[in-house]
Amino acid sequence: MKRINHKLVAIFLIILICLPFWRYLAFSKKNGVSDLTNMNSKSCGECHSSNPSPNVIISLQADSDLNNIPPQTRIKFTLTANLPNAKVSGIDVAVKNQVNGTQNVGTLTPETNSGLKILNGEITHSSPINCSNSQITYNFYWTAPQTEGSYFLQGAVLMGNGNGKEDSGDIWNWLQPVELKVKTTSNVENNGESKNKSILYL
Ligand code: HEC
Numbered sequence: 001m002k003r004i005n006h007k008l009v010a011i012f013l014i015i016l017i018c019l020p021f022w023r024y025l026a027f028s029k030k031n032g033v034s035d036l037t038n039m040n041s042k043s044c045g046e047c048h049s050s051n052p053s054p055n056v057i058i059s060l061q062a063d064s065d066l067n068n069i070p071p072q073t074r075i076k077f078t079l080t081a082n083l084p085n086a087k088v089s090g091i092d093v094a095v096k097n098q099v100n101g102t103q104n105v106g107t108l109t110p111e112t113n114s115g116l117k118i119l120n121g122e123i124t125h126s127s128p129i130n131c132s133n134s135q136i137t138y139n140f141y142w143t144a145p146q147t148e149g150s151y152f153l154q155g156a157v158l159m160g161n162g163n164g165k166e167d168s169g170d171i172w173n174w175l176q177p178v179e180l181k182v183k184t185t186s187n188v189e190n191n192g193e194s195k196n197k198s199i200l201y202l
Helices: 002-026 193-201
Strands: 057-062 074-084 088-096 105-111 117-118 120-125 133-144 149-160 172-181
Touching: 057 172, 074 088, 074 149, 074 172, 088 105, 088 133, 105 117, 105 120, 133 149
Parallel strands: none
Antiparallel strands: 057 074, 074 133, 088 120, 088 149, 105 133, 117 120, 149 172
16 A cells, blocks of 8 residues: 555656646647737747847738738738748747737638648748748738728747757747738728729729
8 A cells, every 4th residue: 555655646746847848748839839929928939049039030021002901802921031040940920909919810821832831820830941041931821801900910930040949049039010901992881882993993
């Protein structure tokens, strides 16, 4: 009886010791992350280099005017990031109802064969993606919702040293929130009557 009790105590202690590491054991983080776009959080810094770095230079291009997005339009985004000597990269991008909001808006879609996927409505890497000349390019789409409003594209991009570990050699930065204004044009407000539309284009 005494032996069994010792075993139980040992098992209990092992579980206790492992508890803080549970999230590391349970999920392979390198195969994508989500819910890390809030700029009041530590984001990637929880496990990689602790603070965002301005050395990771991020630029974003869109194929349409972000101040006048008709409902349900699909917009293509091209995000480029750069860090000297970066080997691999990963990303978490979301469109939220407000800056640092919690609610996803519209639909994000990764470009086919881009190495990106959707996780909890957000864009992320399927596995670390190889950089080319210390640079990475991500292509993805956002389909606007039906409801008018201002929404915010925001996220974090990590440029890693490629050693397959989460360490301070993996440098990241915020994608500063970008406002997406979904607006119904006046002719669409008139129930989309095509005669109004054709007058516009005369
Ligand atoms: C809770 C911890 C945690 C957070 C937060 C986290 N990661 Fe990681 N990441 C890991 C771990 C652990 C690994 C190592 C490999 C694995 O997951 O098995 C890793 C590895 C990576 C790698 C490969 C790095 C290399 O040098 O080989 C990339 C890229 C990556 N993560 C991207 C991200 C991005 C982007 C974010 C933030 C948006 C992020 N991670 C946030 C835990 C985390």
